[in-house]
Amino acid sequence: MKFQGTNDYVATDDLSMAVNASVSLQRPLLVKGEPGTGKTMLAEQIAASLNLRLIQWHIKSTTKAQQGLYEYDAVSRLRDSQLGNERVHDINNYIKKGKLWEAFEADEQVVLLIDEIDKADIEFPNDLLVEIDKMEFFVYETGETIKAKTRPIVIITSNNEKELPDAFLRRCFFHYISFPSRETMQKIIDVHFPTIKKDLVANALDVFFDVRKIPGLKKKPSTSELVDWLKLLMADDIPDDILQNSDARQAIPPLHGALLKNEQDVQLLERLAFMTRRKNSP
Template identity: 55%
Template sequence: MTSTAPRFHGTDSYLSSEGLQAAVNCALTLQRPLLVRGEPGTGKTLLAEAVAQSLGLRLLTWHVKSTTRAQDGLYVYDTVQRLYDSRFGEGDVRDIRHYIRLGPLGEAFASKERVVLLLDEVDKADVEFPNDLLHELDRMRFRITETNEDVAATHRPVVIITSNNEKELPDAFLRRCVFHFIDFPDQELMRRIVEVHHPGLDASLTEQSLKVFYELRNFTRLRKRPSTSELVDWIAVLKANGVTQVRLEEQLPFLGALLKREQDLMAVAEAFGRGRRTKA
């Protein structure tokens, strides 16, 4: 039997491994949330944009904070605006529906078309948040108490959840997700990523930049290792300033684009610059 389920193969601007593509397609087939983990800079957040672009769907984004509740994702009742309108005579305060604001999850349910919903950094929220979230996703409907209206989803959204592993997620939550850990790109994949962002870059500068980048990542004294996005930014600055050669043994130009902690800048200067302050 030929499957009619949509397939994800990456995009021209988002290069993905076969394992990541398989995880996305598994989640699409099972219609379950995809939970992705990986160190910063591995493309967890950008994955949702790539999936939406690849499938031709609209992307909704929900940035999770420490105070976020599942209810916030469904809707909020703007009592402050209603009070303001009642005092100053603006708006129809008799119609509560004017003051109901759908959250990203509520908007995904109310959408007439399937959407991609990104829940970014789910591990920042309270420990009960993940289970509350999946409860709402299982039901695929919710009631707006203030208006006594039911909102039922016509299409199950494609849900992508990112985690930085700041705290353990509940087992019940993990059981109901498809999971993938995004490995940091190896040098060959990173070379392709650089080519996407800097097409036509001089091959010599590409190889030198990659060599320095991975040497820095392997430098054990760093508290924060540089990420993919920081490499891309660094190369952009090198190009803009006409730099054609970089070596870790010498003072590195614009190192502040790669390293973001003073201790790391000092450690690199001491280890590779014979104690000289590295140019930022």
């Protein structure tokens, strides 16, 4: 089976090629790109396209690699021992399986998403090198080795908040999701809003890409923010002529709160609009 995108996800040729190459090589696919470019959704759509179960491990700043394997609750076992609980005799009652264990013991192939790996400590990727490479790990408390019955398709996402170790990168197939071109963005919009007015889309895309070009923005609007903005424009039935020939340097876009997510960027556009109007005034 080959991944070629789905009805709900527009995958460029190079992205489809990267997914299929990682599957063929049996290496994790490391996906980087701007926030909002569909990295997490990619794993969801790969699972849907190939009719596989998706196991998601969302990484936080406090996440440890061991949690992906298993966690042993020694405190609960000690308490049960003091209380004379019979379950204390089976150590498996105190072992919580992690997402890697869940993926390894699956009877069928699954898609394993390790989402935003760069949020964790810098040593986190190194701590998973052997497990991801050999698809096995050892449980010290029970003395058993957990091996993957069927190698999962591993998708790892990163927002480039931290540099990942070279040893980890060598074990991955890498793909950077470039920001969509206008043509690709049009296809994405067609997927989300098949009945949207073409004039509204054309004018909204003009404004959207103009905003992204403004130098000094702290956070450029992303694909997901464009989708939200269009949803609002449709819900409020904004007339097409409000966006037609609109220039973000002269007027703040309507419902700009969907596009701009911090006060510095709003103030920047307000200053640009004020200075441009002042310059053009007689």
